[in-house]
Amino acid sequence: MNSVPASTPAEADNADSPWWADAVIYQVYPRSFADGNGDGMGDLVGVTERLNYLADLGVNAVWLSPFYTSPQADAGYDVADYRNVDPLFGSLADFDEMLNEAHELGLKIIVDLVPNHTSDEHEWFKAALVAAPGSSERDRYIFRDGKGENGEEPPNNWQSLFGGPAWTRVPNTDGALGQWYLHLFDTKQPDLNWENAEVRAEMEDVLRFWLDRGVDGFRVDVAHGMVKAEGLPDWSAKVAMVAGNESVEIDGEAAEGNMAPSGDNAPPYFDQEGVHDIYRAWHKVLKGYDGDRMLVAEAWVEPMSRIFRYVRDDEMQQAFNFGFLLAGWDAARIHGNVVETLHEASAVNAPATWVLSNHDTVRHSSRYGLADPTSFPKGISADDEQPDEELGLARGRAASLIMFGLPGSAYVYQGDELGLPEHTTLPNEVRQDPSFFRTEGAERGRDGCRVPIPWEADAPAYGFSGDNPDGEPWLPQPESFARYAADEQVDVEGSTFELYRQAISLRSQLGLGSGSIEWTEANDPARGILAYRNGKVQVLANLSGEPFELPDGAGVLVVSEEQALSNRGGAETLAPNAAVWLTA
Incomplete structure (x- = not known):
């Protein structure tokens, strides 16, 4: 029997552990969650109106994607004012009301922070644009003279992570072309210069602004960015991310963002040593507040040991486990990741985290329905392979039981609990993701996972805009969303919502998030098991193509699909593409 070392502080003494160590955290993408004023755009009033739904689901915290003042060139990840709410989403008063209501329901609130660029x-x-080269205004950003006789060539060969050059x-002031500025993302997202003391002080003040209002933590966008290598050297390598024990090749010049291996192959704009000084300073800011405030890093780096450098004792509290x-949907790759994650987490006494989907990825229930269920497409269009919706949903439900049974903290992207698939047939004319336009459609973009979620099967816009019969959502919803609507699932036995609710409840009751795991004799990743x-739960998942015989005498706590259990010649079996929790 294989064993895995303890991985979270909560395992030693759950009563003394911080809330985030074993939390289930639900990501709300505000523009697509709920529309409170009927204009087709989700908002903070809509979030407030649906908080009871989240409390009933059983999650511990809500992470809100950006709602700050923004021209919305990248759905709010281009922030114009870090201390205010964009009118699209409401007002600071609406935020305060939402925060207070969440706290009354026992829900923590985590807000997105975007520190790499404005x-x-x-x-x-x-x-900066009206200031002279070398001025203090320009020094807040990364302005450089160009190469060539008249500075007509970019300062280096870096490419935007949304496609195209990273320099504009x-x-x-006299109208002649001058310096270039760096934007690792869209042209409307200039990178800040984190060597500038004023930038560091400003962002710490932004932290305090929201901490003073009562937020419980921050998800840090592009947490492995900000600091760039000295001299801004050229870089155009192809890189490989490791998923489990398998390698996933990523094009370093056109990757959507965020894949950044370390060592000799590291991009000079990601995972530089200087980022850790920033987070040590932020750690001190949070320590000045009560209530176990937290930071979680969006750091797409590898190997795993590099990720857990972000959560050392004096830095962040969590980092996403991408x-x-x-x-x-691959047993060997999942097994390899779990073993490595728990080992590295234990080395720094930090909690593991687990996540299946977010606002930047094709939804996992659709990825799992592709011919290669380990593929990672950058969006899906009507011209691409269409997922097997039924198969993907079955695998997605099973994956949730694998995830919720693991120690640490689990993240749920809005709609996961409904089994929502990707919108894979969005017309090009309605797409809004800048990566689609900057790559001239080579990348389909992230709009398909950002479509407003369905609340009522028979209502206009599936209830997204409340009672407004004319509330047309900012992205169109597919007809298939009717059968996934919340009112078709809440309190409906066998629904995906009820599976999530039951698993989250059992996870809490049995202390799985603060537990530790050991691989049992039945574990056989090479065979797909x-x-x-x-603790008191056995988790079994069948990722093979054949039924799997369950151990004798164990009681069933929850199963991903009721029909996945059957009796064959007196032996209880679990069907392929299914998972079950049994009594230990």
Whole structure:
């Protein structure tokens, strides 16, 4: 029997552990969650109106994607004012009401922070454009003279992670073309210069602004960015991310963002040593507040040991485990990731995290329905392979039981609990993701996972815009969403919502998030079988193509599909593409 070392502080003494160590955290993408004023755009009033739904689901915390003042060039990840709410989403008063209501329901609130870049409509950048080269205004960003006789070539060969060059040239005050500014993402997202003390002080003040209002933590966007290698050297390598024990090749020049191996193959703009000084300073800011405030890193780096450097004792509290997401529907890859994650987490006494989908990825229930269920497409269009919706849903439900049985903290993207698939047939004319346009459609983009979620099967816009019969959502919803609507699932036995609710409840009651696992004798990843024990629960998942015989005498706690259990010649078996929790 294989064993895995303890991985979370909660395992030693759950009563003394911080809330985030074993939390189930639900990601709300505000523009697509619930529309409170009927204009087709989700907002903070809509979030407030649906908080009871989240409390009933049983999650512990809500992470809100950006809602700050923004021209919305990248759905709010281009921030023009870090201390205010964009009118699209409401007001600061709406935020305060939502926060207070969440706290009354026992829900923590985590907000997104975008520190790598601002909007080009931020007051600082507007001041930089009218200032001279070498000025203090320009030093807040990364402006450089170009190469060539007249500076007509970019300062280096870096490519935007949304496609195209990472540099844009701007005119001087006399109208002649002058310096270039760096934008690792869209042209409207200029990178800040984190060597500048004013930038560091400003972002710490932004932290305090929201902490003073009562937020419980921050998800840090592009947490492995900010600091760039000295001299900004050229880089155009192809890189490989490891998912489990398998390698996933990523094009370093056109990757959507965030894949960044370390060592000799590391991009000079990701995972630089200096980022850790920033988080040590932020750790001190959070320590000044009560209530176990937390930071979680969006750091797409590898190997796993590099990820857990972000959660050392004096830095962040959590980092997303994207290797688990990238593992896909493959027992060996999932097993490899779990073993490595728990080992590295234990080395720094930090909690593991687990996530299957988010606002930047094709939904896992659709990825699992592809011919290669380990593939990681950058969006799906009507011209691409269409997933097997039924198969993908079955695998997605089973994956949720694998995830919720593991120790640490689990993240749920809005709609996961409904089994929502990707919208794979969005017309090009309605797409809004800048990566689609900057790659001239080579990348389908992330719009398909950002479609407003369905609340009522028979209502206009599936209830997304409440009672407004004319509330047309900002992205169109597919007809298939009717059968996934919340009112078709809440309190409906066998629904995906009820599976999630039951698993989250049992996870809490049995302390699985603060537990530890051991692989049982049935575990055989090479055959497609995952089997581990966490406290009083045995988790078995059948990723093979054949029925699997369950151990004798164990009672069933929850199963991903009722029909997945059958009796064959007196032996209880679990069907392929299914998972079950048994009594230990």
